Amino acid sequence: MKTAVCPEKVQNFRNISSSQNTIAERVDDIACNLNEQLLVKAESFIAFSIAVDESTDVSGEAQLSVSIRNCDKDLYIIEELLG
Numbered sequence: 144m145k146t147a148v149c150p151e152k153v154q155n156f157r158n159i160s161s162s163q164n165t166i167a168e169r170v171d172d173i174a175c176n177l178n179e180q181l182l183v184k185a186e187s188f189i190a191f192s193i194a195v196d197e198s199t200d201v202s203g204e205a206q207l208s209v210s211i212r213n214c215d216k217d218l219y220i221i222e223e224l225l226g
Contacts, residue, residue, distance in 0.1 A: 181223065188213045193225075 149156075185191075191213035200206050212222040 184215075184221070185213070187215045189216055190214045 191211060194210050194212070196208045196210075198206050198208075207226075209225040210222060211225055212220065214220050
């Protein structure tokens with residue numbers, strides 16, 4: 144996969160640790176960063192709505208999705224999947 148996407152960056156990818164702990168820490172860091180960005184953006188919301196949807200996947204397991212749609216003072220509308 145990494146050679147198909149960025150063949151010129153293969154060595155850079157090889158230098159990145161891909162241990163389970165490292166990946167888990169990076170995913171957690173990204174999640175925290177996205178949460179912080181959303182909180183900053185939320186300060187400018189003039190209106191918002193939250194939608195919750197439950198469905199069942201092909202294996203029969205229930206899936207829950209939560210999304211937020213907001214409008215800022217410039218009437219710019221953003222929709223994000225929260226979880």
